[in-house]
Amino acid sequence: MKTIYIGRKTSFKGKTVWEILANLKNFGIGRMITRHELTQYPEPSYHIIRRVEPRMDEELRFGTVYCETVFRGKRLPGIRSFKDGYNPDFRLIPKDEEQKFLNGYQVTDLGDVKTLLPKNYSVPPLMKLFLMRHKQEKGQTVDIKEEFKIPFVYLNEKDLNTEKDELFWLKHRIAEEGEDPDIKFEGKFTFYDRYTKELETDVQNN
Structure with missing residues (x-):
């Protein structure tokens, strides 16, 4: 059967x-x-x-x-x-x-060797153009190679109070200035290409 x-x-x-x-x-x-x-x-x-x-x-x-x-x-x-x-x-x-x-x-x-997390990440291209234009409007010098950084916000185990968060922070820590993080941010940003190009032209012309 x-x-x-x-x-x-x-x-x-x-x-x-x-x-x-x-x-x-x-x-x-x-x-x-x-x-x-x-x-x-x-x-x-x-x-x-x-x-x-x-x-x-x-x-x-x-x-x-x-x-x-x-x-x-x-x-x-x-x-x-x-x-x-x-x-x-x-x-x-x-x-x-x-x-x-x-x-x-x-x-x-666990925690004998800490994994370093990135402290900041570069702003998306569109936001960078807005920030550069904002500096121009305030009469400040604009450098096309200048990097604008945003700090990462990590959920803290004290806020969530869970076992997984406790173990996560036991194994990881946020990299200090001058330290290279072990984990790289590989996020990709997608924007309306034509509008981005118009902003780039606007910044360069001014």
């Missing part, structure tokens, strides 16, 4: 966290688990179980798990609770295979 599957195909491959921990001594404290989803990265990603608080329901499917987390070779700060342990996508790393799983990779703390 042919089997017909209904619904979206899942990419999960494994067990839930509680299916694994419920069968281990002391709920697997000190053991290493990983997600199949994270095998797409070349760097190791895993969790080391540090504390377990089961709800002691009949099927032992619910509770809170706290662990040391390493994502793509970077150790996240502190002991963090699981957010998606209910997904059947986890597997236990046997003790005698833990070093093989790490494959000699040197794990470092």
